[in-house]
Amino acid sequence: MNKYLYGIDFGTSNSALSIFDEAKNEIVETITIPSILYFPKELDQTDEITYTVGKHAIQEYVNDGMEGRFMKSIKRVLPRSSFIDTRVGSHKLTAANLVTFIIKDLKQKADTLIGEDCKKAIFGRPVFFDDDDASKDELAHKRLRLAAEKAGFEQIAFQFEPIGAAFAYEQSIKQKERVLVADLGGGTTDFTFIELNPKRNEKKDRREDIFATGGIYIGGDSFDAAFMYQQGTPHFGRGVLYESSPGKMLDLPLSFFTNICSWEKMNFFNGQKIKNDLGMYFYLSKNNPKFKNLLTLTEHNLGYSVFQAIEKTKVELSNSLQSTFQYKQLGIEICDRINLESYNQIIEKDLNKISQYLDTFLVQHQIKTSDINSLFLTGGTSLVQGVQQLFKQKFPNTPINSGDNFISVAKGLAYSGYLFDEL
Numbered sequence: 001m002n003k004y005l006y007g008i009d010f011g012t013s014n015s016a017l018s019i020f021d022e023a024k025n026e027i028v029e030t031i032t033i034p035s036i037l038y039f040p041k042e043l044d045q046t047d048e049i050t051y052t053v054g055k056h057a058i059q060e061y062v063n064d065g066m067e068g069r070f071m072k073s074i075k076r077v078l079p080r081s082s083f084i085d086t087r088v089g090s091h092k093l094t095a096a097n098l099v100t101f102i103i104k105d106l107k108q109k110a111d112t113l114i115g116e117d118c119k120k121a122i123f124g125r126p127v128f129f130d131d132d133d134a135s136k137d138e139l140a141h142k143r144l145r146l147a148a149e150k151a152g153f154e155q156i157a158f159q160f161e162p163i164g165a166a167f168a169y170e171q172s173i174k175q176k177e178r179v180l181v182a183d184l185g186g187g188t189t190d191f192t193f194i195e196l197n198p199k200r201n202e203k204k205d206r207r208e209d210i211f212a213t214g215g216i217y218i219g220g221d222s223f224d225a226a227f228m229y230q231q232g233t234p235h236f237g238r239g240v241l242y243e244s245s246p247g248k249m250l251d252l253p254l255s256f257f258t259n260i261c262s263w264e265k266m267n268f269f270n271g272q273k274i275k276n277d278l279g280m281y282f283y284l285s286k287n288n289p290k291f292k293n294l295l296t297l298t299e300h301n302l303g304y305s306v307f308q309a310i311e312k313t314k315v316e317l318s319n320s321l322q323s324t325f326q327y328k329q330l331g332i333e334i335c336d337r338i339n340l341e342s343y344n345q346i347i348e349k350d351l352n353k354i355s356q357y358l359d360t361f362l363v364q365h366q367i368k369t370s371d372i373n374s375l376f377l378t379g380g381t382s383l384v385q386g387v388q389q390l391f392k393q394k395f396p397n398t399p400i401n402s403g404d405n406f407i408s409v410a411k412g413l414a415y416s417g418y419l420f421d422e423l
Contacts, residue, residue, distance in 0.1 A: 007414030012186030
């Protein structure tokens with residue numbers, strides 16, 4: 001019987017699993033799914049928790065009239081100590097529970113392909129789950145391991161995601177290179193400076209080839225949040241005034257709008273107190289139609305569909321100079337023409353943070369531009385034109401390569417079997 005291990009990249013937006021045949025030293029198949037969960041509206045206390053994952057979750061959510069609980073960007077709650085659990089119907093679900101559902105779905109699909117119950121997996125993890133906060137990082141790592149165990153894995157190892165991406169890139173080169181790998185995902189941007197050599201890709205222990213790793217808690221979700229705040233929230237009442245006392249008009253609370261810019265907060269932006277507050281401020285704003293859009297957004301769980309429109313705009317601007325941020329649902333109508341220059345201004349603050357972190361990373365590890373033979377960019381966010389331009393400006397004379405932006409990490413993780421020799 002063949003001996004398999006799985007390389008699993010549990011991502012903020014998408015998750016991937018590569019099946020690795022250790023006997024043949026090759027990847028058999030790679031599976032990808034959106035990192036999305038949907039729970040039907042009615043869940044009785046005596047019922048076992050029911051849910052759907054990935055594309056099926058999206059379809060069920062739409063079929064059910066966008067009711068129930070729809071969750072994405074779950075990876076971002078892993079380091080949050082304030083997140084203990086969330087109630088779905090009468091069930092309380094922890095962060096590990098939510099992650100387990102997605103990992104289990106991937107595992108079941110892969111097990112079906114190989115015809116056995118694989119117990120061995122290497123999981124990717126960002127260099128830092130939440131910048132360099134050690135306590136949050138430890139909490140996220142612990143929760144991810146618990147989710148892996150709950151999903152049915154017994155032999156578990158972890159590898160930094162950009163190192164996984166590097167090992168995937170190594171399969172394509174013909175000579176030794178010192179490579180700066182940038183993995184730009186939905187939640188984080190991670191860097192690794194590593195020496196790759198196709199003559200060494202079957203060597204078990206590659207620790208001596210890894211010179212430096214680091215990362216920052218900024219990714220595609222950060223760009224989407226900035227876009228939602230700048231371009232989206234004015235359609236939901238930001239800038240609208242309410243009458244706090246007779247004749248005295250004030251701006252609506254900013255927290256309403258910052259919360260709808262963060263998906264992990266919007267997931268849980270449905271408590272009764274918040275609903276009551278929204279209703280009160282709607283009345284005090286003299287039933288302002290823009291603020292009515294916010295009530296519609298929250299009451300009908302439209303957050304995902306709005307962020308889909310934002311994502312569509314971002315993707316279009318990765319390939320062209322203009323796009324339209326367009327959304328029409330239940331009385332909410334948005335049709336804003338956006339050009340690339342305007343979009344780059346919206347995400348400029350986050351791009352600058354990535355740029356400044358990279359400068360610090362290079363200085364801290366004494367890496368000169370001349371030391372870098374090539375760049376390897378991976379992750380969906382690496383396709384954003386502003387990101388591409390950032391690296392071209394910093395490294396004008398260094399070749400920039402990219403691969404399978406959504407599956408390269410999972411593939412590289414599958415090539416990291418040496419980690420089990422250290423356990």
